[in-house]
Amino acid sequence: MLRLLxxxxxxxxxxxxxxxxxxxxxxxxxxxxxxSEFWGNASLDGQLSHLLEGLNVTQVLPLEPPDAWARRQQDxxxxxxxxxxxxxxxxxxxxxxxxQSLCCHLGCRLFPNGTAQSFYEVTLNGTxxxxxxxxxxxxxxxxxxxxxxxxxxxxxxxxxPKTTRDLQHFLNTTCVGILQAQSAASGKQSSRSxxxxxxxxxxxxxxxxxxxxxxxxxxGGSC
Numbered sequence: 001m002l003r004l005l006x007x008x009x010x011x012x013x014x015x016x017x018x019x020x021x022x023x024x025x026x027x028x029x030x031x032x033x034x035x036s037e038f039w040g041n042a043s044l045d046g047q048l049s050h051l052l053e054g055l056n057v058t059q060v061l062p063l064e065p066p067d068a069w070a071r072r073q074q075d076x077x078x079x080x081x082x083x084x085x086x087x088x089x090x091x092x093x094x095x096x097x098x099x100q101s102l103c104c105h106l107g108c109r110l111f112p113n114g115t116a117q118s119f120y121e122v123t124l125n126g127t128x129x130x131x132x133x134x135x136x137x138x139x140x141x142x143x144x145x146x147x148x149x150x151x152x153x154x155x156x157x158x159x160x161p162k163t164t165r166d167l168q169h170f171l172n173t174t175c176v177g178i179l180q181a182q183s184a185a186s187g188k189q190s191s192r193s194x195x196x197x198x199x200x201x202x203x204x205x206x207x208x209x210x211x212x213x214x215x216x217x218x219x220g221g222s223c
Contacts, residue, residue: 020117021045021179024107027052032099034091036084045182055080101125106132108171110179118171130154137168 027040042050044061051058057076059069106120120132121142128142129150139157143150158164 020109020111021183022107022109023175023178024105026103026105028101028103030099030101031087033097034088034095036080036087038080044178052076102129106171108175108179110176110183116172116176116179118175120167120171130157132164132167132171134168134171137164139164 023042023044025040025042028038030037038052038054040052041048047061049059049061051060055077057073059073064072101124103123103126104120105123106118108116108118110116118134120134121128122130124143127144130153131140131142132138133140139154141150141154
């Protein structure tokens with residue numbers, strides 16, 4: 001046992017030393033009877049950086065100057081309001097008396113050896129629905145059993161190659177770049193702002209959420 005402990009000490013087996021840097025976002029949307037509710041958060045290396053509640057997104061960490069942050073807040077509020085109006089329009093055309101919950105979990109990890117891993121996972125009503133395969137920028141269905149709706153969603157999302165390429169670039173390059181900059185600045189006070197990237201991620205997520213919500217609204221809840 002002593003020999004094992006000494007070996008781990010020499011190789012750096014501690015959990016803290018092996019833990020990767022992470023940048024993650026969790027965003028949830030609930031649609032019920034024509035109304036939409038939003039909540040979520042973003043975190044950088046485990047520290048809460050942004051909080052989304054309803055139509056309001058809050059900057060928890062002071063990563064961007066007040067004037068610039070106020071403009072971005074307004075952009076998010078405007079988008080969410082527009083999103084909600086679309087849901088109301090869909091609901092009038094096809095009344096919805098059930099609740100649908102969509103959750104997006106995405107981000108990246110940077111490991112101590114320099115390798116990185118990115119991910120984007122979508123669940124619908126608590127069940128794995130779709131995932132984004134970052135290396136080749138393709139959507140993959142995860143819906144078990146009745147997969148007709150997931151197949152339709154996958155096909156619809158793949159009709160927008162620019163969106164998939166942009167998402168791939170964000171997850172594979174921009175997101176990882178955030179963590180590389182964080183790692184390089186470890187122990188130093190960095191003036192680089194990550195907020196535009198964080199908000200870009202939020203808005204990009206909502207763009208895909210809008211498409212996904214449209215899919216299950218227009219299918220009459222068959223999923």
